[in-house]
Amino acid sequence: MNMQLLLIPLLPLIGFLLNGLLRNYLSKGVIGLIGSGSILGSFILSILAFMQVRSGAIVTAEYFEFIKIAGLRIPFAFQVDQLTSIFLLVITGVGFLIHVYSTSYMHEEKPHHFARYFAYLNLFVFSMLLLVMGSNFVIMFIGWEGVGLCSYLLIGFWFKKEDYTKAASKAFIMNRIGDLAFLIALFILINKLGTVTFSEIFTTEALAKLSAFDITIITTLLFVGATGKSAQIPLYTWLPDAMAGPTPVSALIHAATMVTAGIYMIARSNLMYSMAPGTLNCIAIIGIATALLAASIALKQNDIKKVLAYSTVSQLGYMFLALGTGSYVAAVFHVMTHAFFKALLFLGSGSVIHAMGGEQDMRKMGGLSKYMKITNITFLLGCLAIAGIPGFSGFFSKDEILAGAFATSPILYALGLFGALLTAFYMFRLYATTFKGSFRGTHEQEHHLHESPAAITIPLIVLAILSVIGGFIGVPEFIMEGAHSLKDYLHPVFEQSYAILPAHHVAHSTEWALTGVSSLLIIIMVVLAWSRYSKKPDMEEAKGFGKLLQDKWYVDEIYQSVVVKPLNALGAFFNNIFEKNIVDGLVNGVGRLVNYGGRQLRWLQSGQTGAYILMMVIGVLIVFALQFFLRK
């Protein structure tokens, strides 16, 4: 028994149970302590695990036989390799900061709701840890479902508002669609290979048993699962709506951890994907399409959290673009840097919303830099990081993704660069509208404006530092030889894929040129957005194309009329017509038949002795006749 590995997910589970079961008895201080402390414990254990696998060893631990049926053996086992350890650090590290932040942000809730919140948050971290630590697809699937459930619970945390519960259901259902595909892929794997354990599947020999068609089917289905969880076209619409949850939840689930599950899964299955070039192309196209679509929508949103939500979808698109072009390291790198700066941005927006007394419309903010110094600076750093200004973490990861895209196809690069420019533009539109110019809210709000307490600002500062320096673990080779420590660290995980994927080599001078051009354009975009929105925000009603963007390309409406309405109509048909007439008719019909039959048979019991005797005689005659005819 490897207790150390077991404790990493167990601590949040214990925290969940304590907070969940004792929610009526604990004080807020204790609840916060249990919630944050359990994650801190996991974080420390994750660091220890990171130290263990640093040397290149893979730590595995099997606890018990989970499922054993003829020929199929699924152990409950954990496996921590380099990829997992990176995710462990991100989940528990960023997760811990968000827990600390939440102790202050959610402080106005009643104690039992406060406990419920932390219980869900801990359960979420537990599921996510299970997802990344499982040594086979089934354990991963348990975590996969767990995060879906927790996101449902947390989005619908304020369940008294009907819109919020609808958003929660939407997230859950969208996720379920993807989960079904994941499950089917799992069944095909079991059917074809008879195992779900990673170490047994992801070897060239095992995969050689599968035909190219099988691999394409399995990888595509798994990718559909990933589009659900990681909010890609066509299943991305749940994520922007998921902003109904408390802001730290958005930071934890919809920026830093849950949505990266799909990327983790594909990175984990990298060998299989490398063997399916068709699927990789499909991933790259979906990724870049999502990145551009979401970025274009973010340009015209006025709700501060909506902008960040679409930016998340867009950044996830970049990660899929990286996966699709075979630069797995870049995807994992971007997951990490994105976790830092997006958590920072969400928490910063939470701080702003907190100060504004719940107002989320950017048009009613403005000039907040005067009132909230720490939030302002950290938010600015986050924006610089996500925009990809050279030196900040987003620059390195995004640049690596774009370089990978260029190596595959210059068109992908051009589109990716265009998306990056949009990102820079909308982020600085957000920043300038919120923090610059003059305050546009009510006097009451202006009076109320204040910097948030330390429990909120300290996580912001830590995340801001990480957003700034986080990129230096992956300095590209053309800048400094051998400085991409993340790539070296992850080398054992992707080693086999490198052997299969066609090696693209881009000359260092080309890379310098690409980086120079993209950086220059991004800086121009930042300046443009800054100058356009810092004085006068986007107040007028959007028209024409802008209106199309503001209304999110009417995707929700299309889904509503193409999928939801027909399904509702079908449901109504079944409820009103099929159920009432056919099912109820059958059931009632049986009852009525018995009733009717009984009433008819009653006449036989007349009480007339003669009638009885007559029947007896007829019966005897029938028996005789039968005897006579059947015996021959």
Next chain:
Amino acid sequence: MPINYYIVLALALFSIGIVGVLTRRNAIIVFMCIELMLNSVNLLLVAFSKMQAAKNAAVTVAGTDGQLFVFFIMVVAAAEVSVGLAIIVMMYRNIHSVDINFLNRLKH
């Protein structure tokens, strides 16, 4: 005498009994018809036992089985008649009628 004569006679008596039971409403006549059916069966039993004895000359105590049966039936029938007549008497005392259709209230 051939066995057929006995069988036809017994069949006729039995049928008369059945028709009587089915058609008459007077309890005493129904009762008599039941006796008639019993006796037709008795007649048949005696006839068959006699036939059996004629066939198997070797059997010395020929056909006693059937005749024994007949005695039993007569005894049981006598007992039954005494009970049945007693019921009819009680019935007449209570409802001043021996009409069997009058007594269909048992169903309630």
